[in-house]
Amino acid sequence: MQQTMKIGNRVFDLQNHTYIMGILNITPDSFSDGGSYKTLDDALYRVEQMMAEGAAIIDVGGESTRPGHTMIGDAEEIHRVVPVIEAITRRFDVPVSIDSYKVPVVRAALKSGAHLVNDIWGLQHDTAMADVIAEADAACCLMHNKHDTSYDNLLVECLESLRRSAETAVNAGVPRDHIMLDPGIGFGKTCQQNLYLMQQLEQFNLLGYPMLLGTSRKSMIGLTLDLPVDQRLEGTLVTTVMAVLAGWNFVRVHDIKENARAIKMAEAIRYSKQL
Numbered sequence: 001m002q003q004t005m006k007i008g009n010r011v012f013d014l015q016n017h018t019y020i021m022g023i024l025n026i027t028p029d030s031f032s033d034g035g036s037y038k039t040l041d042d043a044l045y046r047v048e049q050m051m052a053e054g055a056a057i058i059d060v061g062g063e064s065t066r067p068g069h070t071m072i073g074d075a076e077e078i079h080r081v082v083p084v085i086e087a088i089t090r091r092f093d094v095p096v097s098i099d100s101y102k103v104p105v106v107r108a109a110l111k112s113g114a115h116l117v118n119d120i121w122g123l124q125h126d127t128a129m130a131d132v133i134a135e136a137d138a139a140c141c142l143m144h145n146k147h148d149t150s151y152d153n154l155l156v157e158c159l160e161s162l163r164r165s166a167e168t169a170v171n172a173g174v175p176r177d178h179i180m181l182d183p184g185i186g187f188g189k190t191c192q193q194n195l196y197l198m199q200q201l202e203q204f205n206l207l208g209y210p211m212l213l214g215t216s217r218k219s220m221i222g223l224t225l226d227l228p229v230d231q232r233l234e235g236t237l238v239t240t241v242m243a244v245l246a247g248w249n250f251v252r253v254h255d256i257k258e259n260a261r262a263i264k265m266a267e268a269i270r271y272s273k274q275l
Contacts, residue, residue: 001014001205001208001209001210002014002176002177002209002210003015004177005139005177005178005180005210005249006139006177006178007057007095007115007116007139008094008095008096008115008116009093009095010056010094010095012056012210012249014210014249016267016271017249017267018240018243018244018248018249018250018251018263018266018267019056019057019249019250019251020054020055020056020057020250020251020252020253020256020259020260020263021055021056021057021058021059021097021212021250021251021252021253022047022050022051022055022057022058022059022253022254022256023059023061023216023252023253023254024043024046024047024050024058024059024060024061024084025061025064026043026060026061026062026080026081026084027061027062027063027064027080040083040084040087043084043087043088044087044088044091047088047091047092047094048092049256050256051092051094053256053257053260054256054257054259054260054263055094055256056094056095057094057095057096057097057116057250058088058092058094058095058096058097059096059097059098059099059118059252060081060084060085060088060096060097060098060099060109060114061081061098061099061100061118062076062077062078062080062081062099062100062105063077063080063100074102074104074105077100077102077105078104078105078108078109081098081100081105081108081109081112082108082109082112085098085109085112085113085114086112086113088113089112089113089114090113095115095116096113096114096115096116097114097115097116097117097118097141098110098114098116098117098118099118099120100117100118100119101119101120101121101125101126101129102125102126103126103128103129103132106119106129106132106133107132110132110136110138114138115138115139116138116139116140116141117129117132117133117138117139117140117141118140118141118143119140119141119142119143120143120145120184120187121143121145122142122143122144122145122161122162122164122165123140123142123165123168123169124145124161124164124165124168127168130168130169130171130172130174131172131173133169133172133174133178134169134172134173134174137178138178139178139179139180140169140174140178140179140180141180141181141182141212141250142162142165142166142169142179142180142181142182143181143182143183143184143187143214144158144161144162144165144181144182144183144184144187144188145184145187145188146161146184146187146188146189147188148188149188149189149190149193151193154189154193154196154197155196155197155200155203158183158184158197159203159204159206159207162181162183162204162207163207165181166179166181166207166209176209179209179210180209180210180211180212180249180250181204181207181209181210181211181212182211182212182213182214182252183197183204183211183213184214185197185198185213185214185215185218185220185239186214186215186218186219186220191219191220191223191224194218194220195220195224198215198220198239198242201213201242201243201246201248202246202247204248205246205247205248210248210249210250211243211248211249211250212248212249212250212251212252213239213240213242213243213248213250213251213252214251214252215236215239215240215251216232216236216251216252216253216254216255216259217229217230217232217233217236217254218232221235221236221239222235233255233258236253236254236255236259237258237259237262239251240253240259240262240263240266241262241263241265241266244262244263244266244267244270245266245269245270247270251263
């Protein structure tokens with residue numbers, strides 16, 4: 001496993017810490033925070049707040065990817081995300097991620113200053129995506145996804161799919177230390193399948209890449225606890241602690257302050273030494 005990962009001008013320690021990717025959805029219909037940031041000032045205020053609470057990366061999304069979401073055109077998505085990315089990179093010293101699987105959107109976002117591409121299809125939606133990332137010398141987060149929930153062996157197939165995504169990136173010229181992987185909790189999986197993968201977090205370390213967990217407020221938590229989307233903090237915190245204890249390096253969350261505190265406590269336990 002590599003020791004560090006550089007995203008933008010920040011070097012991330014992959015041996016001793018789990019970092020927070022803060023979610024900033026510039027959308028009217030995201031499942032949790034859609035419509036929350038109607039103006040550029042609203043978005044920038046939220047970024048400032050997230051940074052103060054402990055976010056190390058800001059993930060900007062312009063199209064909802066929740067189940068049943070309405071797809072939008074590339075031009076509309078670009079119109080939503082580019083001004084926000086430009087403003088964040090102008091005002092703050094923080095790595096910015098673009099949450100998109102569309103090549104035109106990603107090109108525009110990288111040109112506007114984004115440092116990392118968060119691709120929910122793991123380079124499998126558009127074969128040109130890997131080249132775009134390589135040409136920009138950007139980092140990437142490659143997620144496992146599927147159009148259905150049918151598997152012969154869920155864990156093996158997830159691992160193999162992520163391995164192929166990483167190989168696609170490397171073969172296009174993306175350095176290995178620019179890549180992180182995401183098992184795609186909530187994407188192409190039933191609630192029970194998601195829970196099973198949560199049991200297997202340490203198995204993903206065998207891939208040899210830093211791992212990101214994205215479970216914040218998701219249906220796995222809502223269905224398990226029978227809670228609406230605005231009451232899923234405690235469930236999210238459990239999954240964040242599990243990521244830390246499994247040695248994962250990144251979590252993507254909405255509630256920064258609470259998750260930062262959970263990480264600090266879990267790290268104190270994980271890295272404590274016998275007196």
